[in-house]
Amino acid sequence: MRFIDDETRHKILDLLPRYPSKQAVTLPALHMVQDKYRCVPNDAVRDIAELLDLAPAEVLDTMTFYMFFRGEENKLGKTRLWVCRSLACQLRGSDDLTEHLCHKLGVTVGGTSADGKITLETAECIGACEGAPAVLVDDAHEMNVSNEMADKLVARLRA
């Protein structure tokens, strides 16, 4: 193993009996690595390939299809904050919210605040439309997010 630690390696191997093919563990493995290291470096891609009996190019092919995963040159901050930009949220002010957060964090969409705490992204519908505008903090929703609530959220994530 070039990159992946023992604990993660075991967690990946533990999933193998669930599926009739090793390749099916690709997405879970990519998630485990990115959750922990905030990116999936090339060496981790090669490790995953080795664990799943795949060519590194196969793992990379899957990884890059889902724009969700990031390489080491593009590492995520501690928290990933997604602002939904789809219709229900746009109708209820997500453009204002995105602008507000960009200015507050001093980033453009996709960027990470200088303190490394928050990466700001936009997302297509995150399935919380009854609380538009909605954001996703890593994988959990916050609904009806006003600019003031966004400020509080940012303060909490920076603490």
Place this chain on the structure above:
Amino acid sequence: MADNQLTLLARVDKPGSHTLASYRADGGYRAFEKAIKEMQPTQVIDTVKASGLRGRGGAGFPCGVKWTFLPKDHPGPIYICINADESEPCTFNNRVLMEKDPHQVLEGAMLAAFATRASTVYYYIRYEYGPAYRATQAAIDELYAAGLLGKNILGTNFSLNIYTHRGAGAYICGEETGLIESLEGKRAWPRIKPPFPAIEGAFRKPTIVNNVETLACVTHIIGKGADWFKSMGVPPDPANPRDAGSYGPKLYNLSGHVNKPGTYEIPLGITARRLIDEYGGGVWKERKAKAVVPGGLSMGFMTESELDTPLDFNGPGKVGCLGLGTAAVTVVDDQTSMVDVLYNVCRFYAHESCGQCTPCREGTGWMFKIIDRIRRGEGRLEDLDLLAEVGNRIGIMPGTTICGLADGAGWPVKNAIKKFRPEFEEYIRSGKKGRALQVAAAH
């Protein structure tokens, strides 16, 4: 609000509704126990068929009929995939069920597995649903601990495993064969059909893909009977020989410019106007609706004068929409520009096309470029016909693509140009410019 008995949402406001103890105290898993101890798999299928249940994931295919497409006497394994990708914009009812009453969905999946002789269920959950995923995983753990999953469940010879599998943020993973490819660890490129998944699905084995809400309905159909289910909804329209009827309760997703957005359980067939006025508290700020999405963006738009359309499987088609879709109703008020709305819609499909079919990849890309140009004040009147033409040419209906994403991308464009043309023309003539975000987007 209209009086109506809740079934799917009956438990969601109870404290601890997500736990096995609470679910069982309310009679949970009795239908499953009855089925595996007293029923034959074919009886379960026949009951679901008799109920008229149609899939809630968007296509509305009769659920019991789909189950019968599995090969007879197959040696196995047979798989069930629960489709919890729920990415059709403005749709969120699966999330509510999964967070608040995960056992209700799991019981339906277990019944489906028993009926189809499946040995493994893969529960494909979009990554964005963290709390729903954790509630579901905790519920599955409880089931193993209680002996309701695993080998020889409750002393019968029925064995079953359920595994959760998290997605990674791509709309196309909701298309059933895209989901299967994604589950297999590949890019989520939908497959050419036939073969349909029931013949050759996950890991090349017979597979049934069902939506979360569909499976929640199965739980109650086995528990309360097909007649109970059929007592709600709308019988087939005699004028449409292809309509299989719209029975049972439905979780409508209401969002946008309404006073009370939310998930509402109502028998199929309520009109959009009643849904908005009686459940949603009317259009916000005392305004009027300009356009209403009947069932997720892919279904197109209704105008204010079309709001008395019943939201059953057959209704939206009568006013030129693609269908009921996910029953996600989004209200756009009369102060909103349809140019902004269509820009948002086209951006979505250009972003989410998986890129496999040229007409879809290029078509969604060009539709977005054209509406973007119009919105920036640089449009020409001919652009409107061009948009509609692209919209007409991409999809499985015109026969140019592998999956229905492209039909869904074209439909709102065609509807918007047809139903709101004067507004688009006026916008182009006036040289107006839409708002540009004061930030540079990375992608």
